Amino acid sequence: MRYAQLVLGPAGSGKSTYCAAIQKHAETLNRVINVVNLDPAAEAFSYNALFDVRDLIHVDDVMQAEDMDFGPNGGLVFCMEYLMEPDGREWLKEQLGDYDDDCILFDCPGQIELYTHMDVMKRMVQQLQSWDFRVCAVFILDAGYMADASKFLSGSLTALSVMVQLEVPHLNVLTKMDLLNQAAQEQIETFLEPEIHELLVSDHSVSKFNKKYRKLTSALGQVLEEFSLVRYIPLNINKEESLTDLLIQADFALQYGEDADVKTQDFEYPDPEDEEPDVDFN
Structure with a gap:
């Protein structure tokens, strides 16, 4: 069994930062969590990528193709659709390999339409499941954006739309809590x-x-x-306990390690015939 987190959310919400923080935190626990860049338009990231979708297709190449007339959003959609074509799926399967008990974070694009009303990410989920992955979605939202009541409602409805669309275990994470002032943090806490x-x-x-x-x-x-x-999980990447709590909840959503074999040990019991007889000193 293998495990996958699809890290979703709007552009600039902190998806790549989340992946880097979780990967680094896992190292302190002597645990390996790999990260895959699944954003064809990514410019930079700070984690160690298992592989990069830009090696297969890049949004700039699509936009510059003479036989295509795509803008940035259309080019990104084309890239993700291409990844789900037979050649793209074969490339993805080869890159993922066939290791058991892998836990992989997929750093996904920041185009929200991919998750709310298009089916390309739903097909991605189904493909991973067919490869024996357990999948959960981690929907990232900027806590600074959510401090206002109307925006909190808007963000919650967007998260709900993603949940309904993907139909997998789902976590909603409020990132950048460390960047909020005291008043904003208290406002967020009241909404929770x-x-x-x-x-x-x-x-x-x-x-x-x-x-x-x-x-x-x-x-x-x-x-x-x-x-x-x-429901939301506040995340402060500067606090180890915050990262630990989030990782525990993600593992629970994925049922990580539930299928692991129970470690047993055979004990040798002494043979009664080999026991020394009791000595009567009377």
């Missing part, structure tokens, strides 16, 4: 507590526009709360 819909409504009751849609905002927040559909 119960009564989310009430908090959203109170923040949305400022303008006439927001008052008009107060019931809608309350209903959306109540759905998120009552069905426990979206």
Whole structure:
């Protein structure tokens, strides 16, 4: 059995930083976690990549091709679609190898359409599962963006859309907590507590526009709360305990190590006939 985390999220949310931090943290635990760059438009990253999709196809090459007329977004979609073509799948399978008990993080592109309403990442999940991978999605959101109530609701609905689209175990992570000031951290913490819909409504009751849609905002927040559909894990990459907690939850979602053989040891019991007889001194 092999394990895969699809690290998803908007551009600039901290996906590559998350992968680098988890990889480095795993080293302190004497554990190997590999990372794959799956972003054809990536410019730089700080982790040690198992392999790089840009060796197969690069978004710049697609945009410069004379027989194509793609912009940056269209070129990125073309690259991901090509990866799911027979030649792309064969290349991906060869790069992944056939090692057992691998845990691999796939650093995915930052184009949100790939996860919310296109099926290319869904096909990626199905392909990995056919290769005996257990897959979970780690959806990354910038905590600084989520400190505002309206943006918190927007981000939560986006996370929910990704969850519904991919249909795999899912973790939502708020990154860059270390960059927030005290007031912003306290605001985030209030959203992580119960009564989310009430908090959203109170923040949305400022303008006439927001008052008009107060019931809608309350209903959306109540759905998120009552069905426990979206929950967040705050991540501070400067704190080892924060990284440990997140890795534990990711392992739980993947059931990492559940299929490992139980280590047993045979014990030799003494033969009763070989025991020395009791000596009677009377």
